[in-house]
Amino acid sequence: MGKMNRALISVTDKSGIVEFAEELVKLGMEIISTGGTANILRNQGIPVTDVSEVTGFPEILDGRVKTLHPKIHGGILGRRDVANHVDTMKKYGIKPIDIVVVNLYAFEKTVARKDCTLDEAIENIDIGGPTLLRAAAKNYKDVTVIVDPSDYATVIKELKDTGQTSTKTRFVLAKKVFKLTHEYDGAITRYLESVA
Numbered sequence: 001m002g003k004m005n006r007a008l009i010s011v012t013d014k015s016g017i018v019e020f021a022e023e024l025v026k027l028g029m030e031i032i033s034t035g036g037t038a039n040i041l042r043n044q045g046i047p048v049t050d051v052s053e054v055t056g057f058p059e060i061l062d063g064r065v066k067t068l069h070p071k072i073h074g075g076i077l078g079r080r081d082v083a084n085h086v087d088t089m090k091k092y093g094i095k096p097i098d099i100v101v102v103n104l105y106a107f108e109k110t111v112a113r114k115d116c117t118l119d120e121a122i123e124n125i126d127i128g129g130p131t132l133l134r135a136a137a138k139n140y141k142d143v144t145v146i147v148d149p150s151d152y153a154t155v156i157k158e159l160k161d162t163g164q165t166s167t168k169t170r171f172v173l174a175k176k177v178f179k180l181t182h183e184y185d186g187a188i189t190r191y192l193e194s195v196a
Contacts, residue, residue: 004144004164006075007099008051008132009041010034010067012106013149018044020152024099027159032097034059034066054095067128076100076135080142099155100136101146104129104184111191118195125188133177140174141167147180 007029011017014037021031021041031048033041038048052058055069067073075097079085089096105126110116136145144155144165151173158165 004029004098004159006030006032006095006097007101008032008067008072008076008097009101010037010051010129010132011101011103013103014040016149016152017041017101018046020101020149020156021046023156024159029099032072064127067132070094072097073131073135076132076143077139078142079139097136097143099144099146100132102129102132102136103147104133104180107184107191108187111187121191121195126184130181130184134181137174137177140170144170145173145177147173147176151176 005028007021007024009017009021009031010033017037018041022044024031025046031041031046032051032054033048034051038050041048051067051069051072054075055071057069059066070092071094074089074092074094078089078094078096080096088094105124107121107124107126110124111121133145133147136143146152146155154169155165158169
């Protein structure tokens with residue numbers, strides 16, 4: 001695995017994200033971000049590239065489509081050890097994304113409110129977040145994926161010690177993703193069944 005250069009950060013749970021991003025920047029990484037996360041990081045003086053700058057396409061449909069784009073998902077899913085993946089990425093100007101930090105809309109918290117409508121619940125089903133997470137977890141051999149702020153310290157320590165994360169850590173983090181997305185889809189299913 002080569003040097004890690006780019007991180008995509010889009011989080012609903014902002015705890016510890018400023019400090020984590022500051023450490024990544026000190027290590028020479030470019031931060032790509034969206035919406036509220038980008039604003040918080042910028043307000044703290046952290047240089048941020050908007051996802052729309054990477055994709056050449058604005059956020060559309062009230063934010064329903066932000067990161068669903070080949071320049072993002074190609075950067076996450078492209079295998080660095082497969083020559084035709086590397087060639088395709090070069091051909092289309094897709095730069096690798098080495099770290100993905102995402103947590104999901106608080107669906108269960110939303111539907112727990114007594115006044116929550118079906119339409120409101122539907123709008124709180126995260127699409128881009130699980131897609132980013134699953135893509136990064138699938139390509140854990142090349143990408144470090146973080147869903148839990150408690151993992152920031154481990155990742156920073158490994159980056160400082162060796163310039164990258166270990167395969168073991170990336171695999172542990174990938175397993176956390178699939179557990180989370182499984183539970184998330186379960187919560188959506190349970191809610192939808194309850195409204196018959």
